[in-house]
Amino acid sequence: MTIWTIICAIIMFCILVLVHEGGHFIAAKSVGVKVNEFAVGMGPVLLKKVRGETQYSLRLFPIGGFCAMEGEDDQSEDERSFGKRPLWAKAIIIVAGSFMNLVLAVIVMAGIILYLGIPTTSISGFSDVSPAEAAGIHTGDKIVSIQQQEVKSWTDITEAISAVQGETVTIGVDRQGQQLNFTMDLTQEEDTGRKIIGILPDVSRNPFTALIKGAEATKLLAVQMVEVIGQLVSGDVSTKELTGPIGITKAVSDSVKYGYVYVANLAALISLNLAIVNMLPFPALDGGRLLFLIIRKVTGRAITDDMEAKVHFIGIMLLFALMIYVTWQDIGRFILN
Template identity: 75%
Template sequence: MTIIYALIMFCILVMVHEGGHFIAAKSVGVKVNEFAVGMGPILLKKVKGETRYSIRLFPIGGFCAMEGEDDDSDDERSFGRKPLWAKAIIIVAGAFMNLLLAVVILACSIYYIGIPTTVIGEFSEISPAREAGLSVGDKIVAIEQYKIKDWNDITTAISSQTDDTVSITVERDNKALTYTMQLAAEEATGRKIVGITPDVSRSVGSAIVTGGKATWHMTVSMVDVIGQLVTGEVSAKELTGPIGITVAVSDSVKYGFIYVANLAALISLNLAIVNMLPFPALDGGRLVFLIIRKVTGRAITDEIEGRIHFVGIMLLFGLMIYVTWQDIGRFILK
């Protein structure tokens, strides 16, 4: 079942990516010969208009086959005969859809969980705050000298205390009240707590904004790791492939739907970023060749570009084999 879950997740993410190319191609007038889910022999197919839609045997990807994408077609609606801006939109659209999917998934997860507020929702079993006189519904506005704007401010202010006591100012019935209490230690981590949990709010707008911010932070982290791979600060042995992803899916399923959704957002964002790297055979590499051709006036022929992309594909296959071998030793033979 874990393998099935992983394949379903991967197929959905690839469909979204190729769907981005498909929608962009149709919108700028490029003829799409086939849109396929999966690879290998065709299981089901349906021709609608000028496009064949197919489901193929191996659920390991998919593709959007455009007229004149890999050769010089005389068709006026071929990819090669479109202006640079149209080609660029088609190439970038796949990664954009994966990026958008990551934001949507995270926003939905955040809406489902709720965004923690600065209002006290419940007290823990051991709660110095309750003993000191705080009540459910109190809005925390200050802790010692710290002004409180969100829940993270509360946890930061409490954990930074050097004394055994802390003063918390709350707003209750439009009045500011200050209480002093002893700090307790969380049993599992030893961190300082006062025994409160936040009330949560559910707002579509806030969830979208927070989902966008979370996606941005994940993007920065991924780009940083890619930079460390290039400089050698992070070893290629740390990379993981299909086997590692399957293991991650298995672990996520154990913890619940939200963890699976967040993993899907992470993988979708990873697909978006990796595909836009300026490497042959990737969307980013194709975009670089478009720009070079525009600047140099087609100094690079279709044949030369095709050969370079082929070398890029072989290198990517080699990397995939290496990563898969690492995963086998890490997860299967350990």
């Protein structure tokens, strides 16, 4: 790993933390909660500036950040303290951090899709070996059917061609309003062996469509992440598969080698991971704080601020222990080997 890779990893992590804590900050301000400090990083203060009632600071260790609200972890008589807000306002503040990470993941995924383009059913060109071109199909033709079955997307085309039984396929195209059919031999892609006809799709760069596709891709990734978390809880996936800051830096290093699209994709994955993990109902995490809000609303004064603070402190210690564990694993996997 180079210095540049480490710098990229630090910048990425700081941006993700800034977005997360920025969500808490914006939500807190919007419901009238006083914010004492908004910090990126942990440990000693490197830079600070006070604007209004809030101190904005950059701290030494790029391993997190925080939005320190009045009365969040202790009693405060200030009418603008976190503790004085109604349940709905507290819930919005708590959820806002993960929500912003989720929004960032969708936007980054949409940006990647917009940059790469969305394949359409129109043909922009042909590969070196192209049965479609030999059969008489032209660039600009729009594929409307395969084996007399209607197709509406590029995915429909690839799946239909792969499913063809036999050595030939009939392709229906729209050429400037004229419906034409062409029958051609199938060939195989050299690397994968899948059936192809040697066509290249035209691509669309519609921002609205890209946003929808970005949301769909993020939803699919979120489902997969939740499944993995469930497998970790059930023991089907070992904790040895977990990784920490060193592993993330190694992933950034690998992504940089392939280009910034891969770096952006990794950033979206990590942002989504932060959104999901932070909402787990575990002490010290946002999900744990939200759970305590609900429990205390139901039980009244059965749980005091001091009791909740102690539970969250235990949660923080357990999270630190987990971080030490995964970091030690990362050292063994990526540094000592």
